[in-house]
């Protein structure tokens with residue numbers, strides 16, 4: 001799901017924003033083609049460094065942080081940023097788990113570390129409680145809405161937050177496979193124009209180009225999210241036909 005968020009951020013800014021990031025699986029956004037990470041100091045630093053950069057750079061600034069890191073270290077810097085009237089976009093990449101260290105629960109999930117059910121702490125409510133006036137919740141699998149969310153947040157005169165929420169692909173894929181609901185995507189070669197947008201701008205790890213520069217999908221890696229079908233201008237990605 002982070003690919004969708006990063007692609008949308010890139011589309012909304014054309015790469016002309018300063019991006020701070022934090023520690024988690026989403027730190028991989030620093031790699032090509034997203035390059036959505038210019039600065040990482042330590043855990044919880046994304047929001048504080050974004051505030052400082054927004055004051056002195058004159059450029060749009062986006063801070064990325066994961067949901068578990070937000071609860072761990074992303075709130076105290078937020079309070080300071082709101083109080084000091086910093087202007088940037090704070091993006092919480094909410095995949096409802098702590099993916100990088102082994103899927104431990106956190107307060108946003110509704111289950112404690114000892115496995116006891118509890119009322120989840122909603123990230124959007126925490127943001128509002130800290131004084132953020134513009135909070136947008138979006139599903140990054142919906143690329144068009146996510147691009148619009150970034151445009152709206154960047155246009156806001158103050159600190160705007162985007163909660164980009166979709167369950168971790170690892171967890172979701174496991175569940176879908178168990179239930180036989182995973183339908184991978186394939187490329188219709190008659191529609192593929194070899195433009196390489198899907199590999200050079202979006203870069204799902206399941207997509208590559210073959211020797212003739214047509215896009216191909218690795219069925220073993222595809223999680224059936226459908227984001228590629230929204231990114232391809234030629235509508236070349238289609239669901240694989242499942243034989244009944």
Ligand code: SF4
Nearest residue numbers: 192193195196198232
């Ligand atoms: S974006 Fe679409 S048309 Fe372009 S290479 Fe990928 S599948 Fe082909």
Ligand code: SF4
Nearest residue numbers: 204222223225226228
């Ligand atoms: S190839 Fe599969 S995993 Fe990659 S974007 Fe398309 S549907 Fe999602």
